[in-house]
Amino acid sequence: MSKKKRAAALSASVMALTLAFSTAAFPQSTAMEKGGAVQTAHQRTLRVLAENEKLQVIDVVYQPGDTGAASSKDGLAVYHLSAGTIERTFADGSKKVVTYKAGQTTIIAEKRPYSTKNIGKTVVHEIVVQLK
Numbered sequence: 656m657s658k659k660k661r662a663a664a665l666s667a668s669v670m671a672l673t674l675a676f677s678t679a680a681f682p683q684s685t686a687m688e689k690g691g692a693v694q695t696a697h698q699r700t701l702r703v704l705a706e707n708e709k710l711q712v713i714d715v716v717y718q719p720g721d722t723g724a725a726s727s728k729d730g731l732a733v734y735h736l737s738a739g740t741i742e743r744t745f746a747d748g749s750k751k752v753v754t755y756k757a758g759q760t761t762i763i764a765e766k767r768p769y770s771t772k773n774i775g776k777t778v779v780h781e782i783v784v785q786l787k
Contacts, residue, residue, distance in 0.1 A: 699723045699771075704782070713783045717741070717773035725770040731763040732784040739779030743769040755779070 700716040735755040743751045745767050773779050
């Protein structure tokens with residue numbers, strides 16, 4: 656599958672899942688749940704919402720100051736439920752600040768691995784779709 660077709664499929668999946676999960680039934684809690692959310696001290700909360708052999712849909716919540724481990728994020732489709740500011744830190748020490756708007760959909764094209772940190776004063780809440 657070409658990169659354009661793959662990106663289009665991921666974007667469509669994000670939009671469909673966002674609509675499906677945007678009802679009152681969508682869990683808004685950031686508390687750890689048995690077998691659901693994964694969190695360590697000052698790290699973002701991750702909860703797998705759905706997955707199959709090809710895709711994984713993850714609910715991600717960054718409280719102010721929360722971080723995410725360094726990893727490659729190339730090809731992720733992200734729907735931002737809330738606005739916020741994330742700082743990316745690359746292996747060479749360089750940093751990039753990215754500000755997102757609520758309702759914005761992003762396909763990450765950065766090939767270098769980086770870690771993340773919510774440097775804003777608001778909670779950053781997003782739905783991430785990734786290939787397995």
